[in-house]
Amino acid sequence: MDDRAAKDELFDALASVAKVLGSGRRAEIVDVLAQGERAVDEIAQEIGQSVANTSQHLQHLLRSGLVHSRRDGTRIYYRLSGPGVAQLWAAVRLVASDHVAKLNELATAYLGDRSALSTLTRTELRDRMAGGDIVVLDVRPEPEFRSGHIAGAVSVPVKELAERLRELPDGHTVAAYCRGPYCVFADEAVRTLRRHGIPAVRLEDGYPEWEAAGLPVETSASTTPAGTS
Amino acid sequence: MDDRAAKDELFDALASVAKVLGSGRRAEIVDVLAQGERAVDEIAQEIGQSVANTSQHLQHLLRSGLVHSRRDGTRIYYRLSGPGVAQLWAAVRLVASDHVAKLNELATAYLGDRSALSTLTRTELRDRMAGGDIVVLDVRPEPEFRSGHIAGAVSVPVKELAERLRELPDGHTVAAYCRGPYCVFADEAVRTLRRHGIPAVRLEDGYPEWEAAGLPVETSASTTPAGTS
DNA sequence: GAGATAATCAAGTAAGTACTTGAATACTTG
DNA sequence: CAAGTATTCAAGTACTTACTTGATTATCTC
Numbered sequence: 001m002d003d004r005a006a007k008d009e010l011f012d013a014l015a016s017v018a019k020v021l022g023s024g025r026r027a028e029i030v031d032v033l034a035q036g037e038r039a040v041d042e043i044a045q046e047i048g049q050s051v052a053n054t055s056q057h058l059q060h061l062l063r064s065g066l067v068h069s070r071r072d073g074t075r076i077y078y079r080l081s082g083p084g085v086a087q088l089w090a091a092v093r094l095v096a097s098d099h100v101a102k103l104n105e106l107a108t109a110y111l112g113d114r115s116a117l118s119t120l121t122r123t124e125l126r127d128r129m130a131g132g133d134i135v136v137l138d139v140r141p142e143p144e145f146r147s148g149h150i151a152g153a154v155s156v157p158v159k160e161l162a163e164r165l166r167e168l169p170d171g172h173t174v175a176a177y178c179r180g181p182y183c184v185f186a187d188e189a190v191r192t193l194r195r196h197g198i199p200a201v202r203l204e205d206g207y208p209e210w211e212a213a214g215l216p217v218e219t220s221a222s223t224t225p226a227g228t229s
Numbered sequence: 230m231d232d233r234a235a236k237d238e239l240f241d242a243l244a245s246v247a248k249v250l251g252s253g254r255r256a257e258i259v260d261v262l263a264q265g266e267r268a269v270d271e272i273a274q275e276i277g278q279s280v281a282n283t284s285q286h287l288q289h290l291l292r293s294g295l296v297h298s299r300r301d302g303t304r305i306y307y308r309l310s311g312p313g314v315a316q317l318w319a320a321v322r323l324v325a326s327d328h329v330a331k332l333n334e335l336a337t338a339y340l341g342d343r344s345a346l347s348t349l350t351r352t353e354l355r356d357r358m359a360g361g362d363i364v365v366l367d368v369r370p371e372p373e374f375r376s377g378h379i380a381g382a383v384s385v386p387v388k389e390l391a392e393r394l395r396e397l398p399d400g401h402t403v404a405a406y407c408r409g410p411y412c413v414f415a416d417e418a419v420r421t422l423r424r425h426g427i428p429a430v431r432l433e434d435g436y437p438e439w440e441a442a443g444l445p446v447e448t449s450a451s452t453t454p455a456g457t458s
Numbered sequence: 459g460a461g462a463t464a465a466t467c468a469a470g471t472a473a474g475t476a477c478t479t480g481a482a483t484a485c486t487t488g
Numbered sequence: 489c490a491a492g493t494a495t496t497c498a499a500g501t502a503c504t505t506a507c508t509t510g511a512t513t514a515t516c517t518c
Contacts, residue, residue: 004277006339010411011260012253013335017325019251023476024241031240040495048233053477055496065328074485074494084324091320095313096246099294106242110235182239252506269465282507284466303464303515 020064021092025049026057033067034086034208035140035179036147037079086208093181107182117190119204122213125175135168137176139189140207149207150177151216158185161192173199180206249293250321254278255286258307262296263315263437264369264408265376266308315437322410336411346419348433351442354404364397366405368418369436378436379406380445387414390421402428409435 021027028047032038038046044054058078061067068081080086096103108114120128128134129152136153138145145155156164158178168174174193178185186202193200203210211217250256257276261267267275273283287307290296297310309315325332337343349357357363358381365382367374374384385393387407397403403422407414415431422429432439440446 003339006335007257007277008253010332010335010339011256013329013332014322014325014411015251015253015256017329018247018256018321022244022248022251024237024244025476027240027244027247028236041493048236050478051495052479052497055494056476059496065330066324071485071495074492076495081328082324084320084327088317088320088324091313091317092247093243095295095311095317096243098313099310100242100246101294103239103242106235106239110232110239182243254506270463279508280465281467281509284464285506288466300465300515303462305465 016064017066017088020060020066021089023057025053026061027089027092029054029057029061030066030080030085030089031179031182033078033080034089035144037070037077038143039075039077041075042143043078083212086212090209090212097181111182111184111187114187117187118201120175120201121204122210122215125177125203126215128173128175133172135172135174137174137189138178138207139176139185140178140183144179144207146220148211148217148219150210151218153177156189158189158192161189165193165196165198168198173201175201175203177203177210178206180208245293246295246317249289249295250318252286254282255290256318256321258283258286258290259295259309259314259318260408260411262307262309263318264373266306267372268304268306270304271372272307312441315441319438319441326410340411340413340416343416346416347430349404349430350433351439351444354406354432355444357402357404362401364401364403366403366418367407367436368405368414369407369412373408373436375449377440377446377448379439380447382406385418387418387421390418394422394425394427397427402430404430404432406432406439407435409437 021030025047029043032043032046040055040058041051043058044051047054049057058067058069061078062069066081066085067078069076069078071077125134125136129136136150138149138153138155139158139161140155141157142155145153145157149155154167156167176186176189176193178189181204183206186206190200190202207217250259254276258272261272261275269284269287270280272287273280276283278286287296287298290307291298295310295314296307298305298307300306354363354365358365365379367378367382367384368387368390369384370386371384374382374386378384385396405415405418405422407418410433412435415435419429419431436446
């Protein structure tokens with residue numbers, strides 16, 4: 001019965017997709033690439049690994065088909081090969097948050113205590129934006145803002161936030177967002193703003209989820225029409 | 230900066246979910262458990278591995294939270310820990326079919342040439358069932374039928390099909406279904422039926438997808454009301 | 459309680475993985 | 489074409505994984 005071997009190979013091929021996501025470093029890479037394409041050395045810096053090691057992880061992702069790459073001059077830019085990849089990563093996070101016992105503990109160790117920070121869901125934020133009483137802050141690094149952001153958001157990377165508080169209009173609540181539910185930037189931004197007496201909340205998840213939900217986005221170049229909610 | 234270590238641990242924990250699905254054998258186990266709970270030796274036989282090895286894979290799945298177990302007498306039954314797990318497995322399959330280059334080739338090697346077999350989507354099948362001109366055949370092993378099947382389906386495991394052809398009413402098309410898109414049983418059933426001159430098609434995916442879509446199902450004991458489509 | 463069955467555990471082996479270091483390649487700019 | 493930058497490749501090491509075999513534990517039946 002050589003059928004067994006064929007079945008094994010088929011399921012190995014299906015599982016190869018999960019296998020390649022089954023490394024924390026590669027998961028971080030996918031989380032970053034869900035914000036838009038990036039060059040190798042930017043990714044390496046983002047995940048805190050050597051360029052050589054990062055390059056090898058990217059080769060893995062490339063071979064398994066989860067990312068594509070393009071060369072521009074001396075730099076090589078990587079991007080997710082399609083929206084299904086970001087959805088898969090979201091499914092992984094969801095199952096982990098439901099079923100991995102120690103996840104809350106690890107999240108608190110990295111993100112700090114979130115219990116004091118109030119959050120908005122995507123639809124709540126959309127409705128508040130329509131009301132006009134809220135300022136939306138994209139606190140990710142600027143290149144990520146440029147490759148796509150919530151329509152109407154202002155870019156203030158969290159590193160520059162403390163110095164740029166004067167730019168914020170008075171009398172408005174600020175809603176900060178970043179990469180996703182396990183991204184620190186928005187938490188940090190909310191804490192900074194509150195320390196200065198500015199009412200602030202964070203978006204529950206991040207930009208990729210907003211985009212995937214068909215809510216209105218823009219890039220530095222063009223503006224998309226509002227999607228169906 | 231010890232923040233890096235905390236971030237690494239968090240993403241390792243998120244990725245652990247993908248890692249445990251990243252073995253072809255464990256993926257097969259999840260595919261089987263998506264049909265309902267099973268005992269260790271049944272699973273071992275299903276995936277063609279030793280009981281000891283299967284048990285160890287199940288321990289992995291248990292530790293990572295993807296499955297739960299319960300003891301009944303001398304047997305230990307495993308089941309998926311929630312609907313999110315089946316959804317994750319579906320997301321993995323989808324990304325694989327979109328982006329893994331050699332997948333079609335491997336699928337053909339295992340499943341045979343499918344080009345001659347026509348398929349119905351879930352909604353097409355539901356509509357044909359409402360019309361009453363179609364017989365729906367569940368060709369999975371009987372225990373899987375018992376733990377849940379499409380409402381109105383008849384159980385004829387593919388191994389018994391050739392001997393039970395007389396049971397089928399004349400003048401109807403037969404729609405066969407099994408575990409999912411990479412399950413051979415329905416393909417085999419359609420080929421057998423056609424060889425005997427009975428018009429037959431297969432459901433595009435399988436029982437777990439039908440159930441997840443909220444379409445009407447029953448178990449050997451009870452019948453659920455038709456869900457929203 | 460003896461015997462049978464189902465599952466797990468423990469130890470061993472072969473193969474694979476993650477990271478490091480240093481060299482090689484590809485392209486750009488002067 | 490020489491020098492510089494971005495990336496990949498190759499080789500090495502420490503660690504992990506998948507499977508095997510044989511022994512052990514848990515429960516049921518008589």
